[in-house]
Amino acid sequence: MSNSSEISSELHTLRDYLRWGISEFGRAGLFFGHGTDNAFDEARVLVLHGLNLPLDIDASLLDARLTMIEREGVVALIKRRVEERLPAAYLTHEAWFAGLSFYVDERVLVPRSPIAELIAQDFEPWLGGEYPQRILDLCAGSGCIGIACAYQYEDASVDLVDISRDALDVADINIARHELSDRVRTVKSDVFGALHGQKYDLIVSNPPYVDAGDLAAMPAEYRREPALGLASGPDGLDITRRILREAADYLSDDGVLVVEVGNSCLALDAAFPMVPFMWLEFEHGGHGVFVMSRKQLLENAASFA
Structure with a gap:
């Protein structure tokens, strides 16, 4: 230069x-x-x-x-x-998600999830027209998904959960920025570990899902993001397996789980060939997002064990 x-x-x-x-x-x-x-x-x-x-x-x-x-x-x-x-x-120090501005820095991933499209559609038809009262953004990072959900559902309370205190500090900045501290809070937790007894109508998660091969081959720009938010074991599914095993215990009877696994969708199908994952299509791009009800999670519990 x-x-x-x-x-x-x-x-x-x-x-x-x-x-x-x-x-x-x-x-x-x-x-x-x-x-x-x-x-x-x-x-x-x-x-x-x-x-x-x-x-x-x-x-x-x-x-x-x-x-x-x-x-x-x-x-x-x-x-x-x-x-x-x-x-x-x-x-x-700014990223846009679901039409909203968020503060970001190198403590969190840059928001880019296709889940924004689902939020705009009220997660239909999977919520059946019901508005969730309690929402969990699991592996929340900057908190963009959970905060966008709080805008969409004005009566809902939202928990932003992450294992990284640094990430939650950024999420707290965004809660304050959007003046949502009365309905949105951060919780430091290793997946569901600190959420004993909590029940949610909607759990949305964009967990780490990059496998070891993809992580090693990523462009330099991705290596500026926190590895904790990307890497998830040899096949990219370490965290997703935990979510599938445990999520039913934290969902209300009619609750719904939405998880993004990106390119690891093929590995997930291969790991659980008997589970009929519902993979969503997006008008504005993106892939590797599935939806499961609490009932479906319980029906497939033996596979996830």
């Missing part, structure tokens, strides 16, 4: 810095998958953040000239994205 002062002296407008950022990302061979999927959108997020401008700026501003301080700030962001392979969300 060229010298920062040289770049700042040669590029002048917002459009210049967008073009330059796109070019630098292409030259560096960056990976996109943490909120954007291409160099243009990634550059737009970082350049506009560096200028304190919204993402939906009027096109007439593209030819506005930047001050030298603004130029240097934008260059610094682009250089960090290239040299440190930090996803843009860690540089801006």
Whole structure:
């Protein structure tokens, strides 16, 4: 990458810095998958953040000239994205999920779950038109899933559970940010370990599910995320097996379990060939999410034991 002062002296407008950022990302061979999927959108997020401008700026501003301080700030962001392979969300400390803004940093994964689509659809038809009163976001990380559920179900109480205190500190920031402390709380727990006697109408989980092979082959951007939120044993199913064994004890009679296992869906089918997992399809992309009722969990308890 060229010298920062040289770049700042040669590029002048917002459009210049967008073009330059796109070019630098292409030259560096960056990976996109943490909120954007291409160099243009990634550059737009970082350049506009560096200028304190919204993402939906009027096109007439593209030819506005930047001050030298603004130029240097934008260059610094682009250089960090290239040299440190930090996803843009860690540089801006903001990620969007289910239409909501969340604080994120390197203590949590960057939100990107297709479960957002299920929330918008009220988890239908699996909840049967009933609104859950108690919801558990298991392996919550930033708390984005549980907080989005709290918005969708305004009378529900929500527990955000994670084994990582660091992750829960980020979730607490997001609870405060969305002013939901009266209905949403964090609980430090190794899966269900600290939830004795609790019952939920809906358990939603995006647990660690990356197998050892995929973890070793991941692009550098993923290695900037906490391994605790990704790795889950040789086949990616260590945590999911525990959830399947124990979830029925924490669901109400008509309760529903929703779990994302991503690419480990094939391994899950292979591990439990007698279990009829219901794999969901998504209009906006994503895969590897299944739904099971408490009744189905009990019917298949012998397989999960």
